[in-house]
Amino acid sequence: MATRRALSRETSILIDDMLQGNARALARLITIVEEDDEESYQVLKHISPSFNAHRVGVTGPPxxxxxxxxxRLTTFARQNELRVGIICADPSSPFSGGAVLGDRVRMTQHYMDEGVHIRSMSTRGSLGGLPSTVHGIIKLMDASGKDLILVETVGVGQMELDVMENVDTVVVALVPEAGDDIQAMKAGLMEIADIFAVNKADRPGAESLVAGIRSMLDLVCQSNDWMIPVLATQAENNIGVGELYEQICHHRKTTIETGAFSERRARQRHDEFTAILQKMVTRQFMDTISADDRLAGFVSQMNKGEISPYAAAEEIFDTITRKLL
Ligand SMILES: Nc1nc2c(ncn2[C@@H]2O[C@H](COP(=O)(O)OP(=O)(O)O)[C@@H](O)[C@H]2O)c(=O)[nH]1
Ligand SMILES: [Mg+2]
Known part of the structure; x- marks a missing residue:
């Protein structure tokens, strides 16, 4: 077996501090988890298994x-004395890094608030963080005692949809622009929304977008337990956001009552387990292959095109598992 590193003393102290609510310790642990390596595994393994925060994803076009x-939602949560974690995995401006700057400006009032922890992830290239990393950060924030975690992603790709698999409530934000409802359908946003917010409702076309989404929702089979609300909001003018906040709370309450909440969490845990196991097995196999000339031979034959990837994988898999079992 590959040697498994134990948690370093330094990291262990960081975890203790983070569990006490220390913001600097949390920030440093997030950096460790972003590395997505052995140390980050150890951190995630050690943090409390009891998670309490409500995790809300906010997604939609740039x-x-x-x-x-x-x-705005953060302001409502703070008025209710909730501690808030914000993760912006939004690379809307990957070239200039403007997303981070813009979000900082938009969230200035919360930057000075000790009850709010903001983390931007747009440094990781066009995807703004891998889903597994975002999931790790969500857990860290949860373990550090946040009550509400808001995750912002641009709803454009599979990665972002995967991030949304890791939350309890998904808010899809759309704006009244030509064909936005159709865009939402194409991007797979209709399937993942628990709540729609038609934002910039001060602009023309908002009402018809609300109506368009409602009629689209009528076509798809909706669960009887939760009727997906379509709200008109004006984030800029703080109109309709209180209702959005209430619907988020309502979604939590309802899904907990119906059991959908714990079902979703169970599915997330299972996906996570499968992903971890896959990584571990792959890493172990790769180590074994590079330490064994015969096995490495299959790989180089495969690279040269002499045998197929299927044949190489099968030979190697059979050889290693015969030894193991
Ligand atoms: N007219 C109008 N503009 C808004 C509203 N909400 C946000 N904006 C503006 O839309 C722009 C993009 O907002 P932002 O929150 O950065 O969008 P994001 O890319 O989805 O995070 C900013 O200039 C906001 O001030 C609204 O309700 N009405
Ligand atoms: Mg943004």
Whole structure:
């Protein structure tokens, strides 16, 4: 077996501090988890298994007003004395890094608030963080005692949809622009939304977008337990955001009552377990292959095109598992 590193003393102290609510310790642990290596595994293994925060994803096209909504929702949560974690995995401006700056400006009031921890993840190239990393950060924030975690992603790709698999409530933000409802359908946003926020409702076309989404929802089979609300919001003017906040709370309450909440969490845990196991097995196999000339031979034959990837994988798999079992 590959040697498994134990948690370093330094990291162990960081974890203790983070569990006491120390913001600097939390920030440093997030950096460790972002590395997605052995140390990050150990950190995630050690943090409390009892998670209490409600995890809310806010997704939608760039410019829909997601950051503004998150900012407003944070204000409501703070009025209710909830501690808030914000994760912006929004690379809307990967070239200039403007997303981070913009979000900072939009969330200035919360930057000075000790009850709010903000983390931007747009440094990781176009995807703004891998789903597994975002999931790790969500857990860290949860373990550090946050009550509400808001995760902002741009709803454009599979990665972002995967991030949304890791939350309890998904808010899809759209704006009244030509064909936005159709865009939402194409991007797979209709399937993942628990709540729709038609933002920039001060602009023309908002009402018809609300109606369009409602009629689309009528076509798909909705669960009887939760009727997906379609709300008109003006994040900029703080109109309709209180209702959005209430619907988020309502979604939590309802799904806990129906059992959908724990079902979703169970599915997330299972996906996570499978992903971890896959990584561990792959790493172990790769180590074994590089330490064994015969096995490495299959790989180089495969690289040269002399045998197929299927044949190489099968030979190697059979050889290793015969030894193990
Ligand atoms: N007209 C109008 N503009 C808004 C509204 N909400 C946000 N905006 C503006 O839309 C722009 C994009 O907002 P932002 O929150 O950064 O969008 P994001 O890319 O989805 O995070 C900003 O200039 C906001 O001030 C709204 O309700 N009405
Ligand atoms: Mg944003």
């Amino acid at each position: 410019g829909a007003g997601k950051s503004t909504l998150v900012n």
